[in-house]
Amino acid sequence: MTKENENKKMEDMSYEEAVKKLEEIVNRLENAEIPLEDSLSSFQEGIALSRYCREKLAEIEYKVEYLLKEEQQQSIDSEGSPDSEGSTTGSTTMEENGDNKDE
Secondary structure, three states: OOHHHHHHHHHOOOHHHHHHHHHHHHHHHHHOOOOHHHHHHHHHHHHHHHHHHHHHHHHHHHHHHHHHHHHHHHHHHHHOOHHHHOOOOOOOOHHHHOOOOOO
């Protein structure tokens, strides 16, 4: 299997599948007597899987943050902001500013 085919296969993996495969590689490296070349190859595959998992997790975190912000904005819009309902929140009157000419 070529490096390009391995990368395509990795891109088709879910996050959970990639983590499981990474765990298998770690166990194989920790518990098995394997030739140095195979260890290096497994280590390289593990590094690639680790990078893929980090990127996938970052992508998912971004989507969750986006959805939460979108939900929060929809909640604010559906409740109506105080300024849109005629409230004077944030605005000051001339008396509050000390511009009362009667003094």
